[in-house]
Each structure stands twice: as C-alpha cells, then as structure tokens.
Amino acid sequence: MNQAHNAPWPVVLTIAGFDPSGGAGVVADIKTFAAHHCYGVSAITALTVQNTLGVAAVYPVAPHILKESIESLFADGQVKALKIGMLGNAGAAEVVRDILDAHPGLPSVLDPVVRSSTEAELLDPAGLAFLREHLLSRVSVVTPNLAEAAALTELPVDNPESMKAAAHKLVERGARAVVVTGGHLDKAIDILFDGKDLETFAGDRIKPDNTHGTGCTFSSAVAANLALGRHLRESVVLAKAFVAEAIRNAFPAGPGRHPLHHFYRIAQIPRTSEHVPASEALP
Numbered sequence: 001m002n003q004a005h006n007a008p009w010p011v012v013l014t015i016a017g018f019d020p021s022g023g024a025g026v027v028a029d030i031k032t033f034a035a036h037h038c039y040g041v042s043a044i045t046a047l048t049v050q051n052t053l054g055v056a057a058v059y060p061v062a063p064h065i066l067k068e069s070i071e072s073l074f075a076d077g078q079v080k081a082l083k084i085g086m087l088g089n090a091g092a093a094e095v096v097r098d099i100l101d102a103h104p105g106l107p108s109v110l111d112p113v114v115r116s117s118t119e120a121e122l123l124d125p126a127g128l129a130f131l132r133e134h135l136l137s138r139v140s141v142v143t144p145n146l147a148e149a150a151a152l153t154e155l156p157v158d159n160p161e162s163m164k165a166a167a168h169k170l171v172e173r174g175a176r177a178v179v180v181t182g183g184h185l186d187k188a189i190d191i192l193f194d195g196k197d198l199e200t201f202a203g204d205r206i207k208p209d210n211t212h213g214t215g216c217t218f219s220s221a222v223a224a225n226l227a228l229g230r231h232l233r234e235s236v237v238l239a240k241a242f243v244a245e246a247i248r249n250a251f252p253a254g255p256g257r258h259p260l261h262h263f264y265r266i267a268q269i270p271r272t273s274e275h276v277p278a279s280e281a282l283p
C-alpha cells in the first residue's frame, strides 16, 4: 500500500439540518465526505421530518446546544474544513458567525439553504438577513443555487448572464468566492467567481427529477476537496463531476425525489464474495 492509502482521513465538520431520509442534510454530507476519504463529524441545526416526497416539519435545535456540539468537536483539534448548510434561523447563524471568527483560517463552504425543492422554508427571513450581512464575508466560498442567489441578491437569477451578475453582487457584498450552481438550467452551468477570475463550467442536465440533496452534496464535496488540500477551482470541478455521477446513479428510495448515490464508486465492487455464498457467510 502506498503512503496515500495509509494517510489518516482529514476530519470535516458539517453544521446542517438532519434529513431522516438521508437524501440531504448531515447524512448526505457525511456520506459525501466518506466518499472522498474524509472523516465526517456533524452538528445539527434542526431536525426535519421528511421523506422523498418533501419536508413535513422543521424542529430547530436550541442555539446553545448547537454551540456546545460544535465546540466539543473543535476541542478534538482535528477539523480541517467546515461545511455550513441549513441554518433555519438567525440564532443558529449567530452561533456559526462566532465559530467562523474563532477559526479564521479554516477552509469553509457555505451552502446558503433557504428552501427545499418542495418549497419548505428552511431559513427564516431574519436568518437570511443575518447570513447575508455576517456570514457571506466570513467563509471561503458560498455556493448558492439559482433561487438562493436570487434570495441573497434580490436580483432575478435564471440564466448564465444573471448568474454572473449575482456572483459579482455577492462579491461586492463581501463574499471571497462564489459558485452559483445552475443545475436547474437546461445546460447545468456553474459560475465560479473569486473576485478576480470568472469561469463557467458546463455540464449536462441529468434526470432533473432526481435531485434531492444536490446542493448539500455539491457543497460537501467542495469542502472535502479543500480538506484534502486542493485549490478552490479544482475542488469545484471535481465536486461538479462527483454530483453528476451521484445523480446519474440516484436511488428510487420512495415515490418522490430520488436521493443521490454518494457511494456510486463503491457500487462498482461486487456486493457478495465470489468465494463464499451469502447463505454460508454466517454460522
């Protein structure tokens, strides 16, 4: 085995909501980290009640519990990158601001979750205002989709030109780097702007109905690649490719939206040993 195989997996922390169906939120994040050879730890902002058909309820976790959870994980001293997902309200966003201030050099990815694809509110208006005012400028990169870019900039964002305008406006508002993801366009175009260079990455739109948890997965894949020491541009390119394959292999886990297959690479390994029939594997 080579050195890379034996190297310890970097620890990546996700601060996000819990989706019990495993398609989005911390479960999707940790699967994504593992698929990138990163060890995931998590602090939960809210419990949601949801299945493939949508979000039925949201129960926020008290900010002091969130704060204690995060501080306890940081006390282990191993966190190499941070992913921030659903926050729910300004109380959680305030906790995150303080954590970012306490760890200024840590690579951090903010997925500014506002609503689910089924239109459930996942961030209240005060939380959105706080995120815009205090979190945008504190993270390494923010990864809004079209609707989130529109909510953050108050501009219509529905084509490549308006995506570029939104990316510029977010940088004007203090963001260090922005990826506007266009998975809902006919051609899945993403725009990366770091305040200097603007790049467009094109991709095919794949199974548009099978998109539960794509935003969570993309931002987590970027965080994992940053934790592995990759530059932002490479992290974004690799994350886009990972999400495309995970969508292509999505599971029919229920009658609604299909969760992505975060372990599509493992799926290439045979499920049972060729030498021991499954029926004989247990005593």
Ligand code: PLP
Pocket (backbone or CB within 6 Å): 016, 017, 018, 019, 024, 025, 026, 048, 055, 085, 086, 113, 115, 116, 117, 118, 122, 211, 212, 213, 214, 215, 216
């Ligand atoms: N539930 C949680 C906890 C989430 O974080 C998100 C999105 O970030 C969703 C649900 C919504 O996922 P989708 O946009 O795929 O509906």
